Amino acid sequence: MEILQLADYQIVIGDFWKNFHDFLKENNYAKIFILLDDNTEEHCFLRFKEHFLIEKTRTICIRPGELHKNLQTSQYVWQSLFDGGCDRKSSLFINLGGGVIGDMGGFCASTFKRGIDFIQIPTTLLSMVDSSIGGKLGIDFYDVKNSIGVFANPKKVFISTEFLTTLSQREVRSGFAEIFKHALIQDAEQWYNLLTINDLASVNWDTYIVPSLKIKQRIVEIDPFEKGLRKALNYGHTIGHAIESMALATKNPLTHGEAIAIGMICEAYLSKILRGMPDSDLKDITDFVLKHYGKYDIQFCDNQQLITLMKQDKKNESDAINFSLLNKAGDVAVNCTASIDLIVESLGYYRGL
Ligand SMILES: NC(=O)c1ccc[n+]([C@@H]2O[C@H](COP(=O)([O-])OP(=O)(O)OC[C@H]3O[C@@H](n4cnc5c(N)ncnc54)[C@H](O)[C@@H]3O)[C@@H](O)[C@H]2O)c1
DSSP states (O other): OEEEEOSSOEEEESOHHHHHHHHHHHHOOSEEEEEEEHHHIIIIIHHHHHHSOOTTEEEEEEOOSGGGOSHHHHHHHHHHHHHTTOOTTTEEEEEEESHHHHHHHHHHHHHGGGOOEEEEEEOSHHIIIIITSSOEEEEEETTEEEEEEEEOOOSEEEEOGGGGGGSOHHHHHHHHHHHHHHHHHHOHHHHHHHTTOOOGGGOOTHHHHHHHHHHHHHHHHHOTTOSSGGGGGGTTHHHHHHHHHHHHTSSSOOOHHHHHHHHHHHHHHHHHHHHOOOHHHHHHHHHHHHHHHOOOOOTTOOHHHHHHHHHTOTTOBTTBOEEEEEEETTEEEEEEEOOHHHHHHHHHHHHTO
16 A cells, blocks of 8 residues: 655555545545446446445436536536535545546535535546546536636545456556656656556556656646646647547547547657657657557548647647647656647648658
């Protein structure tokens, strides 16, 4: 078991059932609400039923996926809290799921009656290494990802890799994108370790989760409200989020990690041109992403629409599109800007691979 202590909450990794029981015992909440989606209800909540008494627990189950991370679902969650008699003093809200559940559930909990206690129990690799910590909560609005939200911290985060056993390989691969992004922005040694991975199905994720979390922990502790350094975490996300938003409107949406992986190739290209990142790093990043993710046909992405979406990015100041780019593997630069022509060129680099 390992505990990471942040300013006002802990992340507890391992020995899940005991730690979770202890937490409930210490706090003695009168009512517990658990937010789930259809998949985490089937695969994860079942295990809860085996381990603890659920008489004071009410579940709120929603449909899975990014398409449902919206105002309509949030309204359903708030209604369920009202109907269940949730009050601010004695209720606990549990997010049992991936980043969609964690982001939206945390948002609903921290705005309901000006905020009720909530905890994060991430069940995807992505939410274990990334979205469950750092306090960014929110929903998508007007086709713009995470455009409505708040910063608020959970009471605790409990991480247990036992939930990963039912996760599809596609979703594992999605989470892996945030693991190698963390290495690329802050830990060159870890990046060179990751480069040796050939088969994601045979990786022991316990080895990678804590180092990856520690990178995010360091960054969010220095800059909790994204005034500067925290923007580093957005490497790959300016272009990646725009692609993810456009893919959502198609019959075959990309996962968050798949879109960000494409974004990381394009932004590696920008890094080479604008930050002098070595050619060898661009080659490593490109080959690595293609090895694990293959090449996507991004025909559905019209350049102009992508640029319009990028202009809505929360990181932007005035009219310039803001990027976090790499000086080299393990060394990031925030607050970079790129011309529209160069952004289009970087998309052309990906399309031409
Ligand atoms: N707040 C942040 O700092 C932050 C950081 C990165 C990403 N995000 C957000 O996270 C979201 C993506 O998270 P995600 O990739 O976890 O997506 P997700 O929550 O949609 O989960 C992916 C899929 O896996 C299923 N699933 C979850 N756990 C499972 C399990 N144990 N077994 C079987 N199936 C399971 C879900 O039902 C879903 O279908 C995006 O909305 C992204 O914007 C937030």
